[in-house]
Amino acid sequence: MEIITATKEQLPIIRDLAYKIWPDTYGQILSSEQLEYMLLNFYNIPSLEEQFDNGQVFLLVKEEENFLGFAAYQINCKTEGKTKLHKIYVLPETQGKGIGKLLLQEVENRARLHGNTHLFLNVNKYNKAQEFYKSQGFVVVLEEVIDIGHGYIMDDYVMEKEL
Template sequence: MITITEATEQDLPIIRDIAYRTWPATFGEILSPAQIDYMLDMMYSLDSLTAQIKDKNHVFLLAQETDSNEYLGFISYEFDYKDLSKTKIHKIYLLPASQGKGVGRLLIDKVATLATERANASLLLNVNKFNKAIQFYERMGFATVDSETIDIGEGFLMEDHIMEKPLNT
């Protein structure tokens, strides 16, 4: 069985560890090793994760295998993104061995339920244009609504699709 719990500041090293274990497999064929290292440091240092929770109103949920107590992945989200009736999924990563087992669906469904309770009308997320997860998001009811290129510094860009899923509010 899989349990989903809200992460606390004490759980941030777990989130960081999952990201560092997941990113090479997820982005190894898409981004250079230098960009992966840069982005991991930028987004997953303990200071950055703390700021995401305290200053940016991001909420992290952890998925954990109940029998083994092993953490399988995480999702982060923000209600009322840019003062709109939308919940933004900022991050969702699963350990490679956990992918394809329904964990991602459970995490997105949990955020969708919370967003509906908050009267948000849709979920939003950004995904790299070459990420294989696009097909997963489409199966979950997301559709590409736009694209953007974000300069993240050091000469690196994030080239993303913006995907949205309407909610039954």
């Protein structure tokens, strides 16, 4: 298993993984309409290209010829010294095998290499992944409600970890 830095040409792989992963991750939390709206808006190729161009680094986990998950992070996001973990997802059938932890450790290592001292993320208040983040040393630092348009919101915790 290896972690690679994704190129712009590999963004369709990220999109395809999101479409496979999100229904399992958010199917019990969001309406099918909001889920579809978010996928269409956040994971269309022009949106992913914009995220890429605005400083997000995308990572892919690859085993042989199969891609099992992805992450995206941004060094010095919003403030100097802090890295934001924008996304981290693994295929449902691979969860519990340490792939998410591997991706997280890679992001932490890259953040440290850039002199960042904190890693932060947003997680839906009802997403069971917050337990994973807590087990990895993250703590809730605030609550955030983000209007994403079309009458939808993201009701999140912001979690942070000192590196």
